[in-house]
Amino acid sequence: MVVGVMELHFALIDNDSLKQKRSVVKRIVHRCRNNFNVSVAEVEDQDFTDRATIGVVAVGNDARYIGGLLDKLEGFVDRLALAELLDAPKTIERY
Numbered sequence: 001m002v003v004g005v006m007e008l009h010f011a012l013i014d015n016d017s018l019k020q021k022r023s024v025v026k027r028i029v030h031r032c033r034n035n036f037n038v039s040v041a042e043v044e045d046q047d048f049t050d051r052a053t054i055g056v057v058a059v060g061n062d063a064r065y066i067g068g069l070l071d072k073l074e075g076f077v078d079r080l081a082l083a084e085l086l087d088a089p090k091t092i093e094r095y
């Protein structure tokens with residue numbers, strides 16, 4: 001079993017409230033779930049209005065496939081342009 005984990009770190013520019021932040025994060029989370037069949041959740045920085053961290057997990061049996069999936073998801077989120085993607089560290093583990 002192969003598990004791929006990625007953290008997406010975003011800067012939310014011109015964001016005034018947690019309500020606006022939740023709207024942006026919710027759109028990113030739902031689009032990732034629907035298009036890539038991965039588990040996604042906001043994992044850090046819930047109380048900050050200017051940044052967000054979203055965790056993504058994918059499980060499969062091929063490390064190259066999981067790595068490619070996470071790379072495609074990173075590009076997809078960057079092209080959405082809902083928030084500025086700062087960093088997207090990835091880890092792939094075998095169990």
